[in-house]
Amino acid sequence: MSQMTMQEIARLSGVSLATVSRTIKNPQLVRPKTRERVLSMMAEHNYVYHATAADLSRRKSSVIGVTIPTTRNPVFASSSLAIQEIAQKKGFSIILGNTHHDAAIERQLLQSFQERHVAGMILTGFTLHQEAYLNNLARAGIPCLVIWEKLDEPWLSYIGFDNFKAARSMTEYLISLKHRRIGLIIGPFSKIGRVKKRLDGYRSALQDHNIAFDPDLVIEKEPLLYDGKEAMTRLMFLPKRPTAVFAASDMLAIGALSAAWDLGFNVPQDVSIAGFDDIDFAAYCSPPMTTVRVPSHEIGRLAAKYLIEAIEQGSMPLRHHCLDTDIVVRNTCSELR
Amino acid sequence: MSQMTMQEIARLSGVSLATVSRTIKNPQLVRPKTRERVLSMMAEHNYVYHATAADLSRRKSSVIGVTIPTTRNPVFASSSLAIQEIAQKKGFSIILGNTHHDAAIERQLLQSFQERHVAGMILTGFTLHQEAYLNNLARAGIPCLVIWEKLDEPWLSYIGFDNFKAARSMTEYLISLKHRRIGLIIGPFSKIGRVKKRLDGYRSALQDHNIAFDPDLVIEKEPLLYDGKEAMTRLMFLPKRPTAVFAASDMLAIGALSAAWDLGFNVPQDVSIAGFDDIDFAAYCSPPMTTVRVPSHEIGRLAAKYLIEAIEQGSMPLRHHCLDTDIVVRNTCSELR
DNA sequence: CTGAAAGCGCTTACAG
DNA sequence: CTGAAAGCGCTTACAG
Incomplete structure (x- = not known):
């Protein structure tokens, strides 16, 4: 049990606790000779800094809470990787949780983030009707960013894209x-805001072109390969x-492609067949998938950047950042013969 | 700023700090009347429990550190989801970090886990030559489990499968x-132990069947779609x-399949073409991929279970758990004509 | 059933 | 450049 504390190191090096703390966090405040002695004591005794205690004492934290609907869908991998x-580079740790699009789980996760006094949160595609809770967080001074959504609530910050427009x-x-x-x-458009927007975009395009909406033609599924296949x-x-x-x-599109193949179409x-997201696999289907490219990595990058800025500045300016999407034409769509 | 502390709640409810703590953690020790008063005060003032302070005071932690090579490869998604x-169910939070198979990053991550005094760690496919460090952790009493590897070091715990055998x-x-x-x-078999084992398995099979090993036939790549395509x-x-x-x-196999398709094969x-891992997408390729099924979810489930048991019992029995793999025959392999 | 007090391992004015 | 001391928000024997 390497139960070494600063106190111990201080005693062993014949200096005060404060000096040990300084040689770790503000070495320039310590005389080189003293510093070295302390440093070598720490090395010798395998001292491990206690970041949690430091956070408590300093009354600030260096962990960021991140929620994701589910790790199973690789579409979120890219933004979460960027985050x-x-x-990591800025010295923050990440606490991660999967919400499975379940409001209760999400709530519990946010609660645990708050209890751990995270410095900030990034919520990937958060469930409808938690706005009140988010407001609490904002009021408590916890920087909080929703990503993958374009929110309608002007007092909430988001970095996302226009799901309606993209689908249309x-x-x-x-x-x-x-x-x-x-x-x-x-x-599941009944549960998820951004999915609902996609449905609306589809309907809007049909309407603009005088095509009657046929409910038989739309199938609501979980965004999984199996479900895509079944629906197709x-x-x-x-x-x-x-x-x-x-x-x-x-995910649905690749499942659908597989169904077509099985059925001999x-x-x-x-x-x-057209997809949405442009996950890595889309370009490697046979044939390569025509899909909507979403700036997933960029969303994650911006979110982390903004959030950390906000944490460092101690206040979060409202962010309403809507990135562009575009259509990547590959080989799964052709003109009707 | 909802800066409510137990102290504040105590004052407002006319009880002591200790009583507030008890109504949260051991309500049965508190007279119902008192309890209710405290509870309602907490609700009214939006009190948020400070888990970090509690951890410090109790000298134990309720967070688990998890490393993953990279979120970009969905093969790890399934075990990390299980974890x-x-x-979550057991009340632990997860700190996650990507190592990118880089020893320095991994080291830094483990360091930060240790500084945060995690209750335990699960290391997914850890880099070679960190054994010494892991030993330190073990000696410091931090339960630590390596997954996705079958380790040769008998004093280290792992949950994995036999990469050599599977590849052979x-x-x-x-x-x-x-x-x-x-x-x-x-x-990258030169960097990653389990990949090296796969190479060895391949060579061993060739040798057993008197097939000469031809170095031109083996291409070392990063496990990415693009790389698979290029190599193929x-x-x-x-x-x-x-x-x-x-x-x-x-990932490599799907990239390879795409190359074959492009080249008209x-x-x-x-x-x-045969793959390894049986990620979700493998079954949805065209044609569906013959591959090695790896008990990814089971690995994660067992790891979390064992680790939490160890944490709760205060000691970690050595675990050498080698799960079975099998070959899923689908449609990408056929007899040589 | 309840409270006073010591302690967890740090940080940070304040003094010197 | 260094130290003594108060404090971060909790928990937990110990006493009553």
Whole structure:
């Protein structure tokens, strides 16, 4: 048990506790000779700094809380990676939790973040109806950033993109390829704000082009490969099947592609498929997936950067940062014959 | 600033600090009347428990440190998800860090875990040559579990599987399909222990079947899609190209599949491809990937379970847990014509 | 059932 | 350049 404390090191080096603390945090305040003696004592006795005690004493923390819907969907990997890299470089630790899009779990997670007195939080795609709680946090002076959403509440900060616009663009792209019977496989829009926006974008595009909305053509699923496959199978067995399918998440799209392949449909000759997210795998499907590119890494990078700035400055300016998305045309969509 | 402390709540409720602490942690020790008064005060004033201070005072912690090579490779998602779920349920928070297979980063991460006085650590596929450091941790009484590796050091605990055996089996499977010219696309075996074992497994299988080892046929890459594609392209342009390719990571295998598709090779008719890991996507490739199934979720589940048991009991029994892998035969491998 | 007090391992004015 | 002392927000014997 290397139970060495500063107190011990101080005694062993014949200096005061304060001096040990200084040689660690402000070495320039300590005479080189003294410093060396203390340092060598620490090395010799395997001293380990107690960051938690320091945080408490200093009344500030160096950990950041991050929530993610689920690690299972690689779409969030890229932004969370960016956050981790920047945080690590700046000396912050990350506490991570999966919400599974469950309001109760998310709530509990935020609670635990707060109890650990994190310096700030980044919430990836937070569940609807927690705004009140977020307000509490803001009032408690905890910098808090929502990412992957474009929030409607002007008093909450976010870094995201326009899910409505992105989904509408992709639908329009499909329409521009002469498709009029366009299936939609989509995540749980009844639970998740940004997914709802995608549904709305799809409907808006149809409406603008005088295409009647057909509820049989939209299937709500969890954003998982299996679900995408199942949904696609269902769509392809419809009496009047779609000529194009927009899967509003690459997980769903890749599942859908696999279904098409199994059923013997050629993509894109027999049916077009479009995805959303541009996860790494999208470019490596056969054929490579046409999808919506989302600035995932950039979102994470900005979030970490802004949050850490806010922590260091002691106050969080409101951020409403909406990044651009674009359509990556690859080979899963073609003009209707 | 909701700077409410127990002290404040105590004053407001006309009881002592100790009583407030008790109504939170040991309510049965407090008279119901008192308890209620305190509770309602806490609610009214939005009191937030300070877990960090409590940890310090109690001289124990309720956070677990977890390292992962990189969130970018979804192969680790499944075990890390399992860890998080269990930890969350048991009231532990997770600090996460990516090592990128870089010894210096990993070292720094472990250091920060130690400084935060985590209750225990789970290290996913740790870098070679940190054994000494791990020993320190063990001696300091910090339960520590390495996962995804089968360690040779008997005094270190791990939960993993036999990379050597798994790779040898897959190679033998390919040989059983009459292939004798088998390419190997593999991760950085010079840096990572478990990858080296896979290389050894491949070589051992060849040797057992009197197939000469051809260095031109093995390509060392980072386990990324892009790298898999590049490596496969290189292999297929070899003067004497392989009839089967074992990509010792599904990321590499999926990249390889994409290359084959681009180059106009049919899989498996023109060339067989086998993967390793059985990530979710493997089953949804076109065609579905034959690969090595690794009990990823189970590894995470066991690791979290054992670690938390150790934390609660105050001591860590040595664990050498080697789980089974098996070959999932899907459609990317066929007999040599 | 409740309170006073010591202590967890640090930091940080304040004095010298 | 260094030290003594108060304090961060809790927990936990010990006494009553």
